[in-house]
Amino acid sequence: MELAIKKTETFTSTRNACKLCSPLGASLVFKGIEGCIPMIHGSQGCATYIRRYMISHYKEPVDIASSNFSEETTIYGGNKNFCTGIDNVRHMYNPAVIGIASTCLSETIGEDIPRLIREYAQLHEGEQIPVFIHASTPSYQGSHMDGFHETVLSAVASLANEGATSKQINIFSGFISPADIRYIKEICDDFGVEYMVFPDYSDTLDNPHWKDYQLIPEGGTPVAQIQNAANAIASIEFGTIMNKLVSTSKSSVAHTAGEWLEKHHSVPNTRMPLPIGIEASDVFFKTLETISGIPTPRHHARERGRLVDAYVDGHKYVFGKRAIVFGEEDMVLSMVAFLHEIGIETVLAGSGGESNSLKKEIDALTSGLYPNMIVMNNLDFETINEMVDELKPDIFIGNSKGYYIARRLKKPIVRIGFPIHDRFGAQRLHHIGYRGTQELFDRIVNALIEYKQEHSPVGYKYI
Amino acid sequence: MNAILKDRNSQIVRAGADTKTIACNKPSLAGAVSQRACVFCGSRVVLYPIADALHLIHGPIGCAAYTWDIRGAMSSGPEIHRMSFSTDLHEKDVVFGGEKKLEAALLELIDKYQPKAAFVYSTCIVGVIGDDIESICKKVQALKQIPVIPVHAPGFQGTKKDGYRAACEALEVLVGTGNRPAQEFSINILGDFNLAGELWILIDYYKRMGIHINATITGDGRVEDVANAHKAQLNVVQCSGSMMYLAKQMKEKYGIPFMKVSYFGIEDMSDALYEVATFFKSDDMLTKAKEIVRFEFARLMPELVKYKQALQGKKAAIYVGGSFKAISLIKALRLIGVQTVVVGSQTGTADEYEIIKQLCDEGTIIVDDSNPAELSAFVKETKADIFIGGVKERPIAYKIGLGFCDHNHERKEALAGYEGMLNFAKEIYATAMSPVWKFTK
Ligand code: SF4
Ligand code: SF4
Numbered sequence: 001m002e003l004a005i006k007k008t009e010t011f012t013s014t015r016n017a018c019k020l021c022s023p024l025g026a027s028l029v030f031k032g033i034e035g036c037i038p039m040i041h042g043s044q045g046c047a048t049y050i051r052r053y054m055i056s057h058y059k060e061p062v063d064i065a066s067s068n069f070s071e072e073t074t075i076y077g078g079n080k081n082f083c084t085g086i087d088n089v090r091h092m093y094n095p096a097v098i099g100i101a102s103t104c105l106s107e108t109i110g111e112d113i114p115r116l117i118r119e120y121a122q123l124h125e126g127e128q129i130p131v132f133i134h135a136s137t138p139s140y141q142g143s144h145m146d147g148f149h150e151t152v153l154s155a156v157a158s159l160a161n162e163g164a165t166s167k168q169i170n171i172f173s174g175f176i177s178p179a180d181i182r183y184i185k186e187i188c189d190d191f192g193v194e195y196m197v198f199p200d201y202s203d204t205l206d207n208p209h210w211k212d213y214q215l216i217p218e219g220g221t222p223v224a225q226i227q228n229a230a231n232a233i234a235s236i237e238f239g240t241i242m243n244k245l246v247s248t249s250k251s252s253v254a255h256t257a258g259e260w261l262e263k264h265h266s267v268p269n270t271r272m273p274l275p276i277g278i279e280a281s282d283v284f285f286k287t288l289e290t291i292s293g294i295p296t297p298r299h300h301a302r303e304r305g306r307l308v309d310a311y312v313d314g315h316k317y318v319f320g321k322r323a324i325v326f327g328e329e330d331m332v333l334s335m336v337a338f339l340h341e342i343g344i345e346t347v348l349a350g351s352g353g354e355s356n357s358l359k360k361e362i363d364a365l366t367s368g369l370y371p372n373m374i375v376m377n378n379l380d381f382e383t384i385n386e387m388v389d390e391l392k393p394d395i396f397i398g399n400s401k402g403y404y405i406a407r408r409l410k411k412p413i414v415r416i417g418f419p420i421h422d423r424f425g426a427q428r429l430h431h432i433g434y435r436g437t438q439e440l441f442d443r444i445v446n447a448l449i450e451y452k453q454e455h456s457p458v459g460y461k462y463i
Numbered sequence: 464m465n466a467i468l469k470d471r472n473s474q475i476v477r478a479g480a481d482t483k484t485i486a487c488n489k490p491s492l493a494g495a496v497s498q499r500a501c502v503f504c505g506s507r508v509v510l511y512p513i514a515d516a517l518h519l520i521h522g523p524i525g526c527a528a529y530t531w532d533i534r535g536a537m538s539s540g541p542e543i544h545r546m547s548f549s550t551d552l553h554e555k556d557v558v559f560g561g562e563k564k565l566e567a568a569l570l571e572l573i574d575k576y577q578p579k580a581a582f583v584y585s586t587c588i589v590g591v592i593g594d595d596i597e598s599i600c601k602k603v604q605a606l607k608q609i610p611v612i613p614v615h616a617p618g619f620q621g622t623k624k625d626g627y628r629a630a631c632e633a634l635e636v637l638v639g640t641g642n643r644p645a646q647e648f649s650i651n652i653l654g655d656f657n658l659a660g661e662l663w664i665l666i667d668y669y670k671r672m673g674i675h676i677n678a679t680i681t682g683d684g685r686v687e688d689v690a691n692a693h694k695a696q697l698n699v700v701q702c703s704g705s706m707m708y709l710a711k712q713m714k715e716k717y718g719i720p721f722m723k724v725s726y727f728g729i730e731d732m733s734d735a736l737y738e739v740a741t742f743f744k745s746d747d748m749l750t751k752a753k754e755i756v757r758f759e760f761a762r763l764m765p766e767l768v769k770y771k772q773a774l775q776g777k778k779a780a781i782y783v784g785g786s787f788k789a790i791s792l793i794k795a796l797r798l799i800g801v802q803t804v805v806v807g808s809q810t811g812t813a814d815e816y817e818i819i820k821q822l823c824d825e826g827t828i829i830v831d832d833s834n835p836a837e838l839s840a841f842v843k844e845t846k847a848d849i850f851i852g853g854v855k856e857r858p859i860a861y862k863i864g865l866g867f868c869d870h871n872h873e874r875k876e877a878l879a880g881y882e883g884m885l886n887f888a889k890e891i892y893a894t895a896m897s898p899v900w901k902f903t904k
Contacts, residue, residue, distance in 0.1 A: 011571055012550075012564055012567040012568045012571060013519065013548050013549060013550055013551065013567075013568035013571065013572055014524060014527070014548070014549045014550075014551035015546060015547070015548055015572075016531060016546060016547050017524050017527065017528045017531070017547060017549060017551065019524060019528070020524070020525065020528050020529075021523060021524055021525030021528065021529075022525075023525075024525070039494065042587070043501055043587055043617075043618040043619040044491055044497055044499060044500065044501050044618065044622075045500045045501025045502070045503055045504055045526070045587075045618040046501075046525060046526075046587075046618070047496075048497065048498065048499060048500040048501070048504070048855070049500055049504070049525065049526070049529035049530070050525075050529070051855060052500075052529070052854055052855055053529050055854055055855055055857070055858055056854055059857075059858060059861075060858050060862070061835055061858040061859055061862055062858075063496050063835050063836075064496065065493075065494045065495070065496050066491075066493070066494075066496070066497070067493045067494065068490065068491050068492070068493045068494075068495075068497070069587075069618075069619040070490055070619055070620075071619060071620050071621075073619065074590070074591055074619055081493040082493075084492070084493040084494060085493035085494030086494060087494065088468050088470075088492060088493060088494030088495055089494040089496075091468055092466065092468060092494075092495075092496075092834075092836045093836070103587075104522070104523045104525075104552075104557070104587065104588045105587040105588060105591065105618075105619065108557055108588055108591050108592065109591055138523075138554075139523040139524055139525050140523045140552050140553050140554045140556070140557050140588070141553075141554050143524070207862065209862065209864070209902075209903055210862050210863055211863070212843070212863065213835075213839035213840075213843065213859070213862065213863050215835070215836055215839075352524075382546070401531070
């Protein structure tokens, strides 16, 4: 193990990155706002690549505008392109909201986007112009997850304002699937509480079939709810790592939307890991019970009961297996904790994120029971590839980019999170809560059973 | 809401109705949600299939992450090209410069992967922080004794087309450095990227005619072959948008003539064989080419007729990378009874758009550098049934109930050559005839 870690230290370059760039995260959040179109302030390629990457996962149209920097723009500034871009976007899409993310390029040449927005608004005084939200997302400062959380924070910080008290519960659910978001909404509906899930791309990135093309798909968190976030009775935040890297480097007062609301508007914030596994999901349901004073609806309690039943039925197939887990830090953290809960040992947990807190968080959630687990930040796939042989894993759990390693080792991989580019139905996968855990558990058990069956000389008919 | 922006009008014409020539080769309009990527993208897709070279992307992580194994360009041997290498610039590199990091990255990667050459792509950020890539490349080249070639590709310095040019310039550095004698009747195949193994289909035809393949640029490409490309007697260029520049340069420098061909559709594929035979003034080759065509024709036609009967009257929209390919597609579709009603490309040329205008039925919409708003409006207006495009167009088609055929980088079915024509027909048939459409009406 010593050896393996040394190997990675010698590489300056990133080889098959296990992370994406910051404006991708911003675009996701913007897609989760009602009536919003994202515009990336920078050159054309970034926007197109991000669109393509998201389209391949969600199998949905993902329109993201670009202000399309040219040589001239980079010398004289992006003012003209910004204004033309906004004009054109308004003309084609007539959006209620325009979400603007910066790129490495626009940040490096020092574009002052808030100023550009102000100037545009002055120029169009008297007109009804869209709401602007701006997130600063240079990728050299962080990965897509940093961009994601930064944008959630920016949206809330720029829109939330105090008004009449409300019963709204803010749920900042992090980077989960459209199906996960729909499930959270179902839970909240069943509790009968008023709530906001932000960002909510459950419709915009997983639309039903259309008769006519919708330039801005239906759905998304309504701006009114984000404004009302300041008056909510409580916030719940999924993820304990979030955007630590960027926010600490910017040394802002609040790192996340929940924290910001707590500081500025006294909305109590409960932060918890992504609720994957029974224990983690219990925390979420208990929190909802506490905030609302309503017991968990029977329907969900029964789902929990069935999950426990499934754990019992399946425990022997998974016990003692060795897993390699990779992806976004918060996802990896919760996955490791869930695997711990069912008796699977994670031998390597890795992420391209760079918060430097993954190890600490994993130790905390698993009571420090795995001193030998290799936990790595700023990790890339080739490093994993070079370490896996000696780790002798039984299963890989992570996004689809790790498939090639699992393939080389001829071991099963359970695809979770983002991106899943080589399978169908990624937008409909569940990960969180009792339902998501059930689905994950079934998939993991079956992957292991299938592996055993395929490698058995008998090809048995019963499990 | 309005699908077409005023400033985009000049890039849209209608066959028969419009006398104006289409405007093209322009930077994309700000805010227009172009389907194009960037200069870097253009250079990367062209050079990427060179399988024994190291492709190092100098910049922040995104540019490299989004292009990891992005094309289905197959290799018969090494596969270094399928890796995504990045200098992954961080804030301190942006502030203090990334040269040291680049040098260290190059050295370690060359040691580890033993490539035959290295391409170093500079992306947007590098274009503004002013790293001296040239000198780092020179230094590493001297140290490691392999060609280390900078590819100047900051995204903002033009369009995808300029990236093609940057790639050709990088190739030019290699061409002429080898000293391998070539056999008689040697050609280079330029502009086929061996997606889904298409190149191997073509090579087989040419070999059957007695032609020797000197270098394939860049499909299943090898550094050594590129280095010896100047030994061929003829450059056969497909996807003219990306490789024409190299062909012209090679003609100028080494006197190697070139011809433009397309391998899509029976007609164009057959021409590609005949023209090469004619070039070598060989009756024997021509006879063999005719044999191939006759044989393949006899094999294909009965099948195609079946598809044609089923597909007669269907309408298609085409939106692809280059306009040259679009021309072949229009003809191939016609062969199976499908009428083209919308044709567009990301980086077409005026000449080719003109040919398209002549080739298409009246009213066909021809568009340069389009976007989702326009494309969705066009297919609705023309009542297209099938869309032929790439990943980014697929959801536009599916979402409103059109069939779709992927004719882009990521296709998994070979669509070139005779076999490819059959696959193409099958795919169009499958997408048009699926019973699922009854639920979308
Ligand atoms: S940063 Fe520049 S080179 Fe990289 S993807 Fe964006 S536009 Fe292209
Ligand atoms: S320049 Fe930055 S924002 Fe653009 S693709 Fe590269 S990493 Fe992402």
